[in-house]
Structure formats: C-alpha cells, structure tokens
C-alpha cells in the first residue's frame with residue numbers, strides 16, 4: 001500500500017462519478033479567440049485525463065451575459081458555436097474515461113487580471129467596487145441581478161442538457177459572487193447587502209436555488225469559495241467557524257452538493273486558534289457536504305509567489321500531509337492546478353515516485369498549451 005492508494009478509489013455524488021479523487025483545478029488559459037474553445041484546448045484537457053486525473057474542472061467560462069468576462073480570449077459557455085465547442089470537449093473527455101465540469105464565471109466589476117486592456121462590454125458589480133477604494137463595474141439594479149441569475153440558470157441547464165457531469169459556480173477570488181459576499185465590495189442597503197454574511201450571501205443563495213429548481217435534483221452543483229481575492233491575499237470573509245456557518249449553511253440548503261475550497265496552501269489552518277483544519281476541513285465539518293481541497297499540491301511555492309518569481313520546483317513533500325488530512329476525512333477530492341498545467345502526466349509520475357521526471361511550472365508555461 002502506497003501513500004496515495006486511498007485517493008485511487010471512486011467518488012460519486014449525484015450525476016458526478018469520478019474514478020479517483022484527483023481533479024484538474026480550473027485555470028484560465030486565454031486560448032479561445034472570440035470566446036470559442038479550440039481543438040488545441042480540448043486536446044490539452046484530454047491529455048490530463050489520459051494522464052490519470054479523474055475529472056477536469058474547466059477554466060472559468062463566461063455565462064451568457066454581456067460583461068460576464070472581461071477578455072475576449074476567455075471561452076464562453078453560451079451561443080451555438082460556444083456550446084458546440086464545449087460539447088466536443090465533453091465528448092472527448094468522456095471517451096477518455098474522465099468527467100468534465102464547466103466552471104461558470106461572471107467577473108462582476110473586475111477587469112481581467114492578466115489582460116486589463118482587453119476590450120469588453122461594460123462591467124457590473126454589487127456596489128461599483130472591486131476592492132477597498134477600488135472602483136469597478138456599475139452598481140447592479142434588481143433587473144441586473146435577475147438577469148445575472150438567469151444567465152447562471154441558462155449555463156447550468158445547457159450543461160445538464162449536453163451531459164456534463166456537474167457544474168461549478170465560481171464564487172471565489174473576488175469575482176461577482178465574492179463581491180456580494182465581501183463587506184468591502186458590497187455596500188448595498190437592499191436585501192442583497194447588510195452587515196451579516198448571511199444577507200450578503202443572498203445573491204448566491206438565490207442563484208443556487210434557481211439553478212437547482214431548473215436542473216432538478218440530480219445534477220451535482222459545486223460551489224467554489226475562497227477567503228482571498230486576486231487583489232488582496234489576506235482578505236477574509238469569515239473570521240470564525242460561526243461566520244463560516246452563517247455563510248455556507250444557507251448555500252448548502254439552497255442546493256450546493258460539493259464545496260470547492262480554494263486556498264493558496266492546503267496545509268494551513270483556516271482558523272489558527274481553532275485547530276489545524278483547513279478551509280475544506282471546516283466546510284465539511286460545518287455543512288456536512290463533501291469538499292474539494294486545493295493549494296500548492298506538489299509545488300514548493302504558492303501561486304501568488306509564482307506571479308513574481310521564476311520556476312516552481314516540483315516536490316512531493318506535502319503529499320504526506322495531504323494523505324494525513326484525507327485519511328482523517330477532512331475532504332473528499334483534491335484539485336491540482338499548476339503542477340498539472342506544467343505536466344499532463346503529473347499524477348502517473350507522482351504515483352510511481354518518478355519525481356525527477358516531473359516537468360516544472362513557470363510563468364512561461366502559461367504561454368503554451370500542451
């Protein structure tokens with residue numbers, strides 16, 4: 001029995017059936033001219049399944065609403081051509097034996113982090129803010145909110161109709177849902193704002209409820225959360241387990257099946273005064289739902305350090321800790337980002353301890369799809 005054997009067991013949650021516990025984390029690649037995914041990207045995703053991971057969570061894909069994404073090379077999950085390309089990706093991933101989950105994305109008021117000068121329709125956000133004193137997007141009216149919810153519902157229905165295995169709603173990293181969650185960016189005085197995290201979660205709760213009602217009981221809904229924002233790494237939405245419960249229990253009750261808990265380093269305690277559970281551990285404990293953990297698995301440096309530095313060295317040293325937490329039942333699934341972006345065969349090599357053969361990740365890796 002090797003360290004990773006427990007991860008090579010199947011996982012099932014409603015429509016989502018995965019052969020093992022490893023998933024590719026959602027990573028924007030900007031290789032979709034005019035918002036249409038190309039065969040090159042499909043091949044890139046299929047290679048990760050051929051390399052052994054159970055499921056691909058796709059890069060963020062724009063929902064069917066103007067300004068949902070802020071760069072014209074981000075793929076969209078809308079329109080005949082856009083959906084046909086994604087359906088081809090689905091068919092090829094399924095033929096290779098994997099599961100595929102589109103990550104439905106609305107950036108809210110955020111310009112694109114990587115391509116701030118890319119042309120895009122006007123943006124919208126809860127209160128015209130994307131950070132402390134940082135303006136972004138036009139404050140949304142009730143009609144805008146209804147329209148945004150409807151665009152997530154359309155995306156989810158299309159995913160279900162086309163036979164995707166689940167959907168993921170991108171509620172993390174400072175984008176639309178997160179702009180509602182965070183008091184700094186949500187200064188509304190209607191029922192979508194207010195001093196409690198429960199009231200600021202209402203937009204997401206109503207979206208999840210509308211999606212659940214439209215797709216029926218079987219499609220697995222994954223919701224991605226984070227404390228940190230692309231603009232501010234130390235930001236926190238929940239400062240205690242009690243606040244985490246106020247935030248996430250209503251989402252679970254509205255229909256979320258799995259929470260994807262984005263952290264920069266999976267081994268860090270979410271609430272250091274309360275023991276060593278990470279965000280996925282606390283979320284599972286509080287909601288009773290399966291969770292996905294992520295963050296610096298297989299690498300020596302976290303993703304924000306990578307934006308300013310050179311090459312990340314592949315390492316297996318954190319895998320003991322990953323296995324310890326998994327055996328304890330803290331989470332059910334593991335998402336791997338940069339290590340898999342750099343090496344489609346990362347999992348096979350890690351399983352056989354072929355560390356010296358692992359391809360390293362660097363910013364330059366971002367410029368090519370392979």
Ligand SMILES: Cc1cc2nc3c(=O)[nH]c(=O)nc-3n(C[C@H](O)[C@H](O)[C@H](O)COP(=O)(O)O)c2cc1C
Nearest residue numbers: 025026027028059060262295296297303336337338
């Ligand atoms: C190039 C790149 C693009 C990313 N794009 C997305 C995205 O579209 N949606 C998302 O939720 N997270 C995105 N992330 C965050 C990753 O999903 C993941 O949480 C993060 O990289 C930490 O995992 P890792 O340490 O294994 O890379 C991106 C990360 C990278 C490196």
